[in-house]
Every structure is written in structure tokens, then in C-alpha cells.
Amino acid sequence: xxxxxxxxxxxxxxxxxxxxxxxxxxxxxxxxxxxxxxxxxxxxxxxxxxxxxxxxxxxxxxxxxxxxxxxxxxxxxxxxxxxxxxxxxxxxxxxxxxxxxxxxxxxxxxxxxxxxxxxxxxxxxxxxxxxxxxxxxxxxxxxxxxxxxxxxxxxxxxxxxxxxxxxxxxxxxxxxxxxxxxxxxxxxxxxxxxxxxxxxxxxxxxxxxxxxxxxxxxxxxxxxxxxxxxxxxxxxxxxxxxxxxxxxxxxxxxxx
Amino acid sequence: xxxxxxxxxxxxxxxxxxxxxxxxxxxxxxxxxxxxxxxxxxxxxxxxxxxxxxxxxxxxxxxxxxxxxxxxxxxxxxxxxxxxxxxxxxxxxxxxxxxxxxxxxxxxxxxxxxxxxxxxxxxxxxxxxxxxxxxxxxxxxxxxxxxxxxxxxxxxxxxxxxxxxxxxxxxxxxxxxxxxxxxxxxxxxxxxxxxxxxxxxxxxxxxxxxxxxxxxxxxxxxxxxxxxxxxxxxxxxxxxxxxxxxxxxxxxxxxxxxxx
Numbered sequence: 001x002x003x004x005x006x007x008x009x010x011x012x013x014x015x016x017x018x019x020x021x022x023x024x025x026x027x028x029x030x031x032x033x034x035x036x037x038x039x040x041x042x043x044x045x046x047x048x049x050x051x052x053x054x055x056x057x058x059x060x061x062x063x064x065x066x067x068x069x070x071x072x073x074x075x076x077x078x079x080x081x082x083x084x085x086x087x088x089x090x091x092x093x094x095x096x097x098x099x100x101x102x103x104x105x106x107x108x109x110x111x112x113x114x115x116x117x118x119x120x121x122x123x124x125x126x127x128x129x130x131x132x133x134x135x136x137x138x139x140x141x142x143x144x145x146x147x148x149x150x151x152x153x154x155x156x157x158x159x160x161x162x163x164x165x166x167x168x169x170x171x172x173x174x175x176x177x178x179x180x181x182x183x184x185x186x187x188x189x190x191x192x193x194x195x196x197x198x199x200x201x202x203x204x205x206x207x208x209x210x211x212x213x214x215x216x217x218x219x220x221x222x223x224x225x226x227x228x229x230x231x232x233x234x235x236x237x238x239x240x241x242x243x244x245x246x247x248x249x250x251x252x253x254x255x256x
Numbered sequence: 257x258x259x260x261x262x263x264x265x266x267x268x269x270x271x272x273x274x275x276x277x278x279x280x281x282x283x284x285x286x287x288x289x290x291x292x293x294x295x296x297x298x299x300x301x302x303x304x305x306x307x308x309x310x311x312x313x314x315x316x317x318x319x320x321x322x323x324x325x326x327x328x329x330x331x332x333x334x335x336x337x338x339x340x341x342x343x344x345x346x347x348x349x350x351x352x353x354x355x356x357x358x359x360x361x362x363x364x365x366x367x368x369x370x371x372x373x374x375x376x377x378x379x380x381x382x383x384x385x386x387x388x389x390x391x392x393x394x395x396x397x398x399x400x401x402x403x404x405x406x407x408x409x410x411x412x413x414x415x416x417x418x419x420x421x422x423x424x425x426x427x428x429x430x431x432x433x434x435x436x437x438x439x440x441x442x443x444x445x446x447x448x449x450x451x452x453x454x455x456x457x458x459x460x461x462x463x464x465x466x467x468x469x470x471x472x473x474x475x476x477x478x479x480x481x482x483x484x485x486x487x488x489x490x491x492x493x494x495x496x497x498x499x500x501x502x503x504x505x506x507x508x509x510x511x512x513x514x515x516x
Contacts, residue, residue, distance in 0.1 A: 145348045150318050153336040155366040155420065165362065169353040252352045253402025 034220045042220035043227060052209065056228060059205035062118060063190050066125030067182065074130050074178075078137035079163060091134065099131035103189040107196055116197040121190065121205075128189035129182040136181065140174025141167055173249050180241055187233055264291035264327075265456060266315070266424065271324035273310055283481035284310045288324070290475065290484065292458065294423075297450050299459045299471035301510065307482025308460045312426050315458065316342045328424075338370045341422040345429045347409045350401040356412045357397035360384040363419035371421075387415040390449060407438035411445070418449070427459045431466070440498075443469050447495065464510050468503055469496050476513055486513055 016036060022028070023035035030038075046052035081088035103124045114120040148170055152162045168175070194207025204212075206229055213221035249255045271288040274281045284307040292298055300308045313319040315326060317336035326333045333340070343349075350359050361384045368375045375383070388394045391411040401409055410430055417425055431439045447470060450457055461467055467474050467490075474488045488510065492502055 145346075147344055147346055147349050150316075150336075150342070150344075151349065153318060154316065154338070154340075154342055155363065156337055156370060157366070166351070169351070172353065248353070252400055254352050 031217065032219060034223065038220040039223040039227070042218070043224035046221065046224060052224070052228065054203060055206050055209045056232070058203045059190060059194065059207070060232075062121055062205065063125060063186055066122050066186055066190070067129060067179075069122070070126045070129035070182065070186075071133060071179070073126070074133035074137055075168075077130075078134050078141060079167075081134075081138060082141045082167070083159065091138075095131050095134050098127070099135065101127075103128040103185075104192055104196075107193065111197070120197050121193045124189050124193040125186045128185040132181045132185060133178045136174050136178025137171065140171030140178075143174070144170040173254050176241070176245060176249060180237065183236055183241070184233075187229075187236075191229060265294035265296075265329060266292040266333075267327040268292075268311075268315070269325050269327065271311070271314060271326070272322045273307070273314065273319070274322055285314075286481040286483050288482075288484060290487075292456060295454050295456055296473065297457045297459065297471045298473050298475065299461055299467040300475045300477060301461060301464060301467045301514070302477030302482075303479055303514065304462060305482075306477040306479040308462075308477055309428050310482070311477075312342070312428050312458065312460050315424075316340050316426050318342075337422075338367055338420045339422045340424045340426055341417050341420040343413055343417040343425060343427045343430045345432045347401075347406060347433065349413050350409055350416070352401050355398050355400055356393060356404070357381070357384050357388060359401070359412060360387050360415050360419050363416045367419060367421045384415075384419065387419045388412075390418060391415045391445065405438075406434045407442060410434060410442060414442075414446070414449075418453070424456045424458065427457060429461050430459075432461070432463075439466075444495075446470065451494065464507055464514070465498060468492070468506050468510065469498065474510065476510065478514075488513075 020036050023030075023033055027033075043052075077087075077091050081091040106127060107120075107124065110120045110123050114123055144167065148166050152166055157165060190205065191207035191210075194205035195211045197208075198204055199208045199212075206225055210222050210225035210229075213219075213225060245255060268288055268290040271285055272283070273285040275284050276282075288311060300311065302308050310319065314321055317334060317340065328339070350356075351362070354362065361380050364375070364380050364383045364387075368380075385394060385397065388397055391414050393408060393411050393415060396404065396408060396412075401412065404412065410433075414430070431442045434442065443466060446457075449455075450470075459467075459470060471490055474490055475484055476486045476488065477483065478485050488506075490506065492500075492506065496503060
């Protein structure tokens with residue numbers, strides 16, 4: 001693990017160095033290829049004047065709402081399809097149809113139905129999270145060991161007890177890997193949706209922030225936004241999810 | 257109910273079971289009649305494929321019979337329940353997400369609910385510890401199952417089974433996956449537990465020595481179709497010594513019967 005991070009650091013430093021040398025060489029115009037000094041200055045400026053922080057806050061809060069709603073809905077639907085054959089047929093069909101559909105293809109429709117506000121962005125996030133999460137949860141539910149269902153019968157658990165005491169914890173590895181996919185997809189969906197739907201009272205999230213910077217041809221600003229998006233993405237994937245795994249399935253010896 | 261049911265605690269009557277296989281119907285069990293006394297230690301001994309595990313699953317209520325019925329104290333017993341609690345061979349039977357003590361508490365809570373009792377958290381913990389103590393696992397109460405050896409896992413599972421407070425414990429080759437030394441330790445533990453607690457145990461195994469060491473009566477089965485060939489009384493005094501002449505005489509007798 002340590003080795004992985006030191007390797008990563010090495011390559012990041014090397015690539016930054018090449019970037020900076022290219023910028024200094026003057027081979028490209030400063031307008032389209034800013035140096036790292038300019039990029040970090042822009043990043044520092046917009047962080048310290050609070051404008052970037054506000055956009056980060058907007059993006060994070062909206063993605064959290066979307067993840068929460070979609071995860072609750074996915075749990076409910078996956079449980080329904082576990083317990084009822086006819087529900088399984090319907091949910092299976094819906095998932096098969098909707099899962100391959102990129103969220104961005106739905107944006108014109110969402111624009112007409114929900115306008116261009118927060119609800120529209122939420123819809124895009126929910127769409128990008130719901131289906132892969134249902135797929136993962138259903139796989140998880142259906143692959144719990146048979147012995148657990150026998151134990152549930154033997155100890156006379158009712159459906160609710162079975163759900164919370166056995167089904168959900170037993171399929172947690174699938175749940176977490178589903179959440180990882182969900183996070184990655186919704187983060188991408190969020191940024192594109194923000195770009196398309198624009199801002200309400202100058203608050204439009206990170207996607208809108210980058211888009212704005214492009215309008216003013218502020219390339220260091222564009223890169224500053226991109227760096228923030230990368231950093232948040234990596235932090236969540238490598239730290240938050242890793243922590244969750246360490247506290248649960250890794251501790252329980254369930255991580256394969 | 258007739259006089260027959262009165263004398264037997266658990267009665268299997270004319271039980272048959274077929275399974276669909278690629279080569280048509282396979283008869284797993286045919287005409288099984290068996291009476292089990294209260295607090296008896298009964299082993300079902302037979303080669304693999306003789307339907308002994310299927311029979312145990314039927315008694316547990318996990319499987320339906322094609323013909324025949326099971327009577328418990330004269331009443332037909334069908335659905336699974338805590339009165340007939342199963343101990344499996346598979347190490348997976350413990351919940352990996354719960355500490356050893358919580359695995360046992362799971363059963364304590366289920367038993368309390370089944371008996372319409374309300375237990376406080378302290379009472380649940382105390383009871384769970386009592387059962388862990390019985391299987392000598394109290395020092396491992398805060399371990400997760402994956403941190404335990406195979407033998408310890410089976411002891412934890414045994415504690416959970418005991419905690420269900422059922423009158424009948426069904427055991428499906430519970431010591432089949434541990435090394436022979438651990439297996440003997442577990443057999444001795446079970447022997448002592450049965451001696452102290454009032455329990456009826458139906459124990460399935462293909463290990464003749466295990467059957468001789470543990471049980472009061474041994475039901476011999478054969479395969480294709482799965483049938484009872486003989487029921488042997490085992491009156492060797494306890495604790496039984498594997499090296500004694502009588503032990504080995506009974507072992508040879510059973511071996512002969514199984515191979516004939």
C-alpha cells in the first residue's frame with residue numbers, strides 16, 4: 001500500500017515537472033497552457049475569497065442528497081424484488097432498460113419536465129446511481145449462503161428481522177462496492193449536469209464554476225476547478241470508502 | 257392419539273423422499289420409521305448418499321416429505337422452529353459480521369421471543385456468556401468468527417445452538433471439517449454437555465467411532481434407496497474409552513453391518 005502511494009507521488013511530481021517545463025518553454029501561448037504557479041494562484045485566490053468553497057459546498061450537498069435518496073430507493077426496490085417474484089420481473093426489466101442509458105441523454109427531457117434547478121440535477125444523479133446500485137444489491141441478496149435462510153427459518157425470524165439481522169449485513173460487501181460505483185457515476189453526472197443546467201443565484205456547483213471560467217477564458221481557473229474535482233473524487237474513493245471497508249467488511253473478514 | 261405416540265417423544269412415520277435428478281427420480285429416503293425417546297442421544301450412521309442429512313433436514317422442517325409424517329409428543333410437526341434446532345457442519349453458519357458473543361445473543365433473543373419473554377440487555381449478555389462458558393469460549397467472546405480456528409467456530413456454533421433452548425438438537429456432521437484431535441475434544445465436550453443438560457440429540461455422521469463414542473442408540477442406514485437397516489443399542493459405560501475392547505468390538509460390529 002505504502003509503495004503504491006509513493007509510486008503515485010513520484011509520477012505526479014514528474015508529470016508536474018514536465019508540465020511546468022512545457023509552460024515555461026513558451027512553446028504554447030500562456031493563454032491556453034498556464035503554468036502550475038498560475039493554476040495554484042487561481043486555486044488559492046478562489047479558495048480564499050470563498051467563491052470556490054461555496055461551489056464545493058453546493059456540489060457536495062446536492063450529491064449527498066442524491067446518494068441518500070437513490071440509496072434508499074435502491075434498497076427498497078432490491079428488497080421488493082428479493083421477496084416478490086413479480087416485483088423482481090418489473091424491477092429487472094426497468095433496470096435492464098434504464099441502466100445502459102447515460103444520464104446526459106435524459107437531460108433534455110429533465111429540462112422540460114423539471115426545469116433547470118436543483119431538482120433537475122438531483123434527477124440526473126438519482127438516475128446514475130439507482131440502477132447500478134439495484135443491480136449490486138440484488139446480486140448481493142441473491143448470493144447470501146443458503147445456510148442463512150435455513151437459520152432464519154430455524155430461529156423463526158420474521159421478514160423484517162431477516163432483512164436487518166441477516167440479509168443486509170450478509171450482502172454488505174456488494175452494497176459497498178455498489179456504493180463505490182454509485183459515487184463514481186454520480187460525481188461524473190453531477191459535474192456534467194451542473195454545466196448544462198447553469199446556476200441559480202450564482203450557485204451552480206463545481207461544474208458550473210469551470211464552465212464560467214471558460215466563458216471568461218480564465219484557463220488557470222478552469223484547471224483549478226478540475227484539480228478540486230479530482231481531489232474530491234480521489235479523497236472519497238481512496239479514503240472514505242477505504243475507512244468504511246476497514247470498519248466493516250475488512251474487520252469481519254468478509255472482503256474477498 | 258394412540259398408545260405408540262405416548263411412549264415416544266419424536267416419531268417418524270413412513271417417511272419417503274424423492275429428488276429429481278438428471279437421470280430421473282432418485283429415491284433419497286424410503287419408508288423410514290423411527291421412534292426417538294426424550295433426552296436420548298441418537299446417531300444416524302451411514303455412507304454418503306444414504307439420505308441421513310436429508311432425513312435430518314426433514315425433521316428440522318427445512319424439507320417437505322413426499323409421504324409420511326413426524327409427530328412430536330403426539331402432534332404433527334411440520335414447520336421449522338426453535339424446538340428442533342440445527343447445528344451445521346459448515347463454518348459459514350456463524351455470522352461473520354457479529355462478534356462471537358453477539359452470534360450467541362442472536363439465539364438468546366430468538367429464544368426469548370419464542371417463549372414470549374422480555375429480557376434486558378444485561379440478561380441477554382449474562383445468558384450468552386453462560387453458553388459461551390459451557391463451550392469454554394468465554395475468553396473469545398469479542399473475537400469475530402474469522403479470527404477463530406475451525407474447532408472454535410464449531411464450539412461457538414454449538415453455544416448458539418444451545419442458547420436456542422430447544423428440546424431437540426439436530427447435528428449434521430458438525431465435527432466433519434475439523435482435524436481429528438480437535439474432533440475428539442469436541443466429541444468429549446458434547447458428551448459432557450449432553451450428560452449435564454436434558455437434551456434430545458439426533459446426530460448424523462459417517463464416522464463409526466464418533467457414533468460409538470457419543471450415542472445411546474445407533475441407526476444404521478444404507479443408500480440407494482436410503483433405508484434404515486438396523487438400530488443398535490449402545491450401552492457402553494461413560495466416559496467411553498476409544499481403546500477399550502468393548503468399544504472396538506462395537507466398532508467392528510457396526511463396520512460389518514454397514515459393509516454387508
